[in-house]
Amino acid sequence: MRNNDVTTMGAAPPTDTPPTDTSARPAPRTRTPGGNATVRRYLAAFRTPRGVIGLTILAVLLLTAVLAPVIFPHGYDQQTADSLRGSSGRHLLGTDELGRDLLVRTVYGLRTDFSIIVVAVPLSMIAGTALGLVGALSRVAGAVVQRVLDIILGFPGVVLGVCVVLIMGPGWSALVVAIAIGGLPYFGRQARAALLEQMGREYVVAARTLGVGKGAVLWRHILPNAVDPILVGGAIFVVVAVFIEAGLSIIGLGIQPPTPSLGSLLNVGIRFIEQSPMYILGPTAVLILLSMSFSLLADALNETVIRK
């Protein structure tokens, strides 16, 4: 490697090296130090078309779910005589087999799903990242952790869920545990990949030769540079988490009716699919919107935050 072309070719995205003044980039857009630049990169992601669409959908869903008790103060269990009806002015999404309003139940179902995501995904993300980074402190521990993650990875998502349900019994907590464990290898591997990549970087080596301790190197140099891919991974994993909830609930091993969740609504809805195809419409649409919002956000973040 002797001249600049080499390094630029290797590091830059596949465009031909456009001529840049070697002496200095004349006027770098003024940036203030600290977290501001990071925050701004993320804000930029939310301004892309995908980011805007994803964020809007998510905001509407989240707001509806949070405000559900205000919007529908009567709760999700109010029965009427009109069972399995289609859409009408009074029941926008129709009614279920007990005459309960399906719009209300779908919104409360979404609430359940959010409550699972909010607990399980960050839990998995933090634990998985920590496990993946263990290798920075001790090589042996890192190798052992990787083996354990390999074992978890051997279990297809639903099968892992089945095992957890067998031990804990079906319900909210089993779902949270199943999702959190299922995500461990996913985040662990991502963190480890980032770790290995960063360990090879010269600034990490430079810090090590200065005598900066392992913990400080991890905290100051490796973690900040590993956080972006893990956040993108987190957004993608929300989609997986929603699928696991719905999947397990559909086969009756997740949220148990009459508590509504997107999956448990589908579980019952399938039984009445011939009489009332309308039944599954609400939960299906919300599920797709929810997962789409997160995958759009992941795309937006991936494009603006990571490709830098």
Place this chain on the structure above:
Amino acid sequence: MLRFLVKKLPSILLVLFATSIIAFLLPRFAPGDPAQTIAGPDATAEQTEAIRQSLGLDRPLFVQYLTWLGGVLRGHLGTSYIFNRSVSDLILSRMESTIELAVLASVFMILIGIGLGVLGGSTRSRPGRMAVDTANTLLLATPAFLVGLLLIVLLGVTWRLLPVSGEVPLSENPEIGIQYLLLPALALGLAHAPSISRLLQTTMRSTRGEEFVDLARAKGASPRRITFRHVLRTSLGAAVVAIGIRVGELFGGAIIIEAIFARNGLGQLAVQSVNARDYQLVQILVMGAVLVAVLSQLVTELILAALDPRVRLDA
């Protein structure tokens, strides 16, 4: 190639070994008396005692494990006390349905995944890319069971083109059987396709920036030739690895699809056994699922080695 296999063997054995421990411990983790748990809620005191005897539940855990594993390895998969049949019988009778589903779904998944991936990885035009990206995003946001439900509502309930509930084994009547199989397999395959196509697409796009693609252009190779001979050929490895992981997941996903389409396969058997707490059966099914997942990953690594001389010759 053999060396490559031997190198992979320890980690595979480790996963299988760990799985066997987890499967073994499942009934013992559950609250209550394992013998009672295994026998099921309707068992008499004598039956429970008989189980305690035959499984050696009064002996140390370690000995129990060895006895159990030894039995499984010799093909004694045990008896389901709830179905009152031997576990191997039960599994064999349900196997065809699930294998048919998984195989056809894999075919759909691979065809659609690679097709979309190549399309997305080779389209230069903006609208073309947008179309492929949108299709991918939509498919990614739609899990197998939703694709299944939509197919049921559209083709089974609204237009009634294909049967959506039940099954006919292909071995009995291929013509009718395929009609029953088509929708569930499509649902399962379609939902798993985008993760393959996305990976292939990104790999192809970044491969396009490699210098050997420039060299191919400088040789005078046509865009078509570059896409297939150079870009796709070198990117395929990534797709193959993704396929390997997906095939394992696909078997897991079959549990839900079988429930939706009312197919009596291993997935339904698994659900029934979990609901009935039939641990003898669950243990074997869990191990089977992991075995399939691990084997499919191994097979893809072998394919990868065959595709990429760097992997093959350096191993």
Place this chain on the structure above:
Amino acid sequence: MSTEPLLRVHDLEVTFDLQDEQLKAVDGVSFDVRPGRILGIVGESGSGKSVTSRAIMQMIRHPGKVTGGEVRLNGRDLLRLNEKEMLAVRGKEVAMIFQDPQAALNPVMRIKDQVVEALHIHGVDSATAQARALELLEQVGIPNVPEAARKFPHQFSGGMRQRVVIAIALANNPSLLIADEPTTALDVTIQAQILDLLRRLRDELGVAILFITHDMGVVAELCDDVVVMHLGRIVERGPVRKVLTAPEDPYTIGLMDAIPKMDSPLRDDAPEQEHTVLEVRELKTDVNTARPGWFRKPKPFYAVNGVSLEVRAGETLALVGESGCGKSTLSRTVVGINEPAGGEILVNGTAVSARSDEQRRALARTIQYVFQDPYSSLNPRRTAGQSLEEALRIAGVPRADVRDRSVELLERVSLGPQYLDRYPWAFSGGQRQRIGIARALASDPRLLILDEPVSALDVSIQAQILTLLTDLQKTFDLAYLFISHDLAVVREISHRVAVMNHGEIVEQGTTEDVFENPQHPYTRTLLTATPDLDKAIA
């Protein structure tokens, strides 16, 4: 000399359509290439030389576009051809050789198939192509062709791969060969061989070569004519001898001045003192960590195999060698990045090791490391100030003094305090390297290990950094262990030289002794292979 040009580039203009601006990468470039001649296009990074060469083949990458001019090959304007007509030109009339032979070959195709493909595309039938491919591989000097032809690229060394790329380029007897920095990624001895090969092919086949490079030495050795590019324009042109000996344009003059020459005066400021800062005795480093099996121990591979050397206060000891010779591993072992497998490291006369953070910190007070790649040695998430702060805090500077000391450090490397709060991306390569040096100076060390500190930089920047290093050495009485593959640079900066090959030091002595009177055959090979600007045009 033939009068009709083979290639006539006239008023070529290439624009990059970037998000916030239109960037003219090539701005009104004109030149001719005559049959059987070698024209060099020389320039620093960003001069537009590579873009020009790609424009000829209509292979400019997005978002670049040719926005004006003509490229006439045998009178026909290539820019007016559509993509389909261009396919028949590429590889048939004009062929291209790339910079990085590692990346330029398809990793999953056998060598022969890649040569055959070039023939096949242009309508040669299979049997003929097979035979011709072997013949070509023979011609470019691949040993044991029948066996080698069946191999994959990763089984070859860099030099051999570049020969294969050349064979592919020659497949259809093109009249023009475009070589884009074809020797930049190679060691000097391999570079010399490739240059020989190109010269021979030109003589034997009469092919004209357009040679893109940043290295004046290579131009002097290979080219007949040269054009010098700077910021998208040609600033000077003419026969090589004339441009190199009597440059007229100020840019070319500056460039020629910046290039370290093999006959410039040696340093005469060797320190009087005898105090040894660093001594390495019989050092061994095992770099093989790949275990062949679960229960078998890895076979040791000593990248550093029994090396002894010493660096005295205030002097520069240069460690010279080609890639893979173990020079970087040696320096990394000294600062504790790699663990020694044997031998001793003495700092100021006492044996040290750098296993724990404590030991590293102690060692770091005396010895500091400056890295090769200024783009990767600074954390992109931390400002220059934060990077310096970390080093200062470790060196025991109280928090209250950190900012003042940081400014002081920046001033030492001729940067102002306004740079403190900037992130690395806002710096040029040269500035980044200055910050890397400032960081290393934080603990007031006695010795800097400089690991190829200028090899990623353009010549003019390289000269500035070398001057800075010399000044710092005099001001602070610093000792340098200067690691480099570039003999001309080494000759300029060092007092003493150690030549390393295959993990061992083959020759050690004063710069004068090693350069004027080399004892070891390997040193002689290195010296002969290094392109010598002055000898070539003398």
